[in-house]
Amino acid sequence: MAKVDTSLVAHLPLFAGVTPEALDEILREARSARYPKNSAIFEQGADAQSFFLLLHGHVRAAKTTPTGEQIVVRYVTPGETFGLAMAIGAARYPATAIAVDDSVVLIWPTSAWPRLVERFPSLAANTLQAVGTRLQESHTRILEMSTQQVEQRVAHALLRLAKQSGKKLDHGIEIDFPISRQDIAQMTGTTLHTVSRILSGWESQGLVESGRQRIILRDPHGIVVLAERSADSGAV
Amino acid sequence: MAKVDTSLVAHLPLFAGVTPEALDEILREARSARYPKNSAIFEQGADAQSFFLLLHGHVRAAKTTPTGEQIVVRYVTPGETFGLAMAIGAARYPATAIAVDDSVVLIWPTSAWPRLVERFPSLAANTLQAVGTRLQESHTRILEMSTQQVEQRVAHALLRLAKQSGKKLDHGIEIDFPISRQDIAQMTGTTLHTVSRILSGWESQGLVESGRQRIILRDPHGIVVLAERSADSGAV
DNA sequence: GTCCCGTTTTGCGCTATCGCAAACTATCGG
DNA sequence: CCGATAGTTTGCGATAGCGCAAAACGGGAC
Incomplete structure (x- = not known):
């Protein structure tokens, strides 16, 4: 498996408080992949087998109603994680992720998450922070839509x-x-x-x-x- | 300080994976308080000095625009935490919390959070799960409002x-x-x-x-x- | 028991925005 | 270079829901 260069990701908030050796260990569990423009990374409702860190490009996360209407949940920018269904204890992805540009991602198997979190508790804390911020932004969006x-x-x-x-x-x-x-x-x-x-x-x-x-x-x-x-x- | 009975809260998802002794230690840092119906627990924009666990009653979290319009962000039910501004690295509460019924809460100083999380990593994991679920619900709400x-x-x-x-x-x-x-x-x-x-x-x-x-x-x-x-x- | 205040109900005109339809136009593949 | 295709623009009703106003109502305080 091609080794991922730690220097590319070491500065990310996600890895704040993680030692270089630990980071190395974390990255060893990941593989990287490239998704061409307009390709799907995962589909809403599919088994959440992986979670992702966007290295390059842009990803759109969209949620679809039973009747086919869609909303864009967010645009993922490089350095952010997505597809963290396990964080909410969900077995399936709650949205569809599409690369809107040629994109490069790191991919971990969902099954690695509990172990990683146990060994590197700051991962959980950092993820909590990121998810909390997104919750915050969601509320702002609701406020705007309402008023x-x-x-x-x-x-x-x-x-x-x-x-x-x-x-x-x-x-x-x-x-x-x-x-x-x-x-x-x-x-x-x-x-x-x-x-x-x-x-x-x-x-x-x-x-x-x-x-x-x-x-x-x-x-x-x-x-x-x-x-x-x-x-x-x-x-x- | 009046000791809080662990048996009341031991079964909560928040404390899943926490040993009874650890729980005891966590609760020792909390105090409890009663808020009468219609009283404010904290105000949007105020210093986030504490975070809360609702034991009894109901709490409404509402967000206000600069121009005075409000939305109800959520209703907190017993067993849930609220006022977790620190989870998103915010120094101030992003919403106002009002007891809609006579309510009883546990209160921890925000400053205790980092230490608690370090000593009891499952707290972070459990909180991540709760916040993730709420993010999920937020997205559903946005979807509904849109469609x-x-x-x-x-x-x-x-x-x-x-x-x-x-x-x-x-x-x-x-x-x-x-x-x-x-x-x-x-x-x-x-x-x-x-x-x-x-x-x-x-x-x-x-x-x-x-x-x-x-x-x-x-x-x-x-x-x-x-x-x-x-x-x-x-x-x- | 009575008064007062916050909540709810209801009427009515208005308008921001949708929904449909049709024309237009970049961009890409060949 | 050209046609096909996906994206964009624009016109024109139709209408859901807002905003304002005023009346009715219910419950608690004293």
Whole structure:
């Protein structure tokens, strides 16, 4: 099995408080794999046989209803873990994970988790922290969906994406992976039509520049203003 | 300090894998307190000086926007922990906790957490599991808010409450603590007006019986049917 | 027993947003 | 270079649910 270079991952929060030797031992249990753009890493409902650490690329986690509607649960960025079904004692994945870009991941068998946690308790503590943060973010999302209009929610979503995966250009911030109107709709609880209308509007105001699966925030601050604007303050 | 009886809490999932002696040691660091109905246990934004385990009663965790709108994040039932800001590395509480009934809690100083986790790693693992489950539930809630109509969301919310805190009566299931239309609205992302209308409708169909801060599901199965009904299938 | 206050009910107009339909357009494979 | 395909734009009703307002109600405090 190809050995994984510890220096690539040693600095990750996940491994905070883990000695280099221990890290080496942890990595020895992992294998790495590459997933091409648009390929599925695991499917909702499938046996949770592995958990993952994203090294490179971007992964979209989406949850589907019995009737086929989807929401995007989150975008995974390099350095984050995903597919931790075992952390909640679930035997099956609660969502589907798709590589939105060519992606490289480390893969551990789920069965290794209890042993790893026992030998390296800080893994559990670090994971708890990560999951707690995500819970936090979930609550914020619920709060937004409950209290804000679609335009503000979209603004917040874009700002979050830009912060997480924004590439600074001289003329703005570009979201660093392919993302469609539909994806944004599924992040904000609306339809691709409404997202399209909103982005068209913003584009004509010079706030964004966008195209097929591509969005550049030309005026991030202007979008912050939109995001914070309370429902009434009228336009134009 | 009054000693807490270990037998009351030994069976909780939180303490799974913890020996009786260890449990004793953990409990020695806690104090207990009683909060009367409608009193605040902690406020959003306050210094997270303690974390809590609910022994008796019910606690509502709510998150407030800068503009004053609220959502109910969850209802805490006996045996669950809350106020675990430290788990996500936060120095302040992200929500407000209110006792909705006379409630009894165990209280640990936040500062004790790192030491407890180090000495008793299963605490971290168990907490991770609990937090993971809540993350899961959050995602389900987001999915519902994104894809279902208000009536279905209210149906789901009531069923969840009934499952969590339902008291079986011969003529139905009663939700075991005071809950207003407003509370349900804040759980489902709607207004108290709409909730009131929906409950009135259900009441006239014999599905529920309700009054001031009180709801009895007379026909739980009928409500399940409502909850699962897809958007189109019309009424009457 | 009576008063007061928080909760609930209900009516009515309004509008943000959906849903459907159709045209348009980049991008990629060949 | 060109056609096919997936993604995007836009128009036009339809409507679920909000927001406001006001009345009715129930329960506890004294």
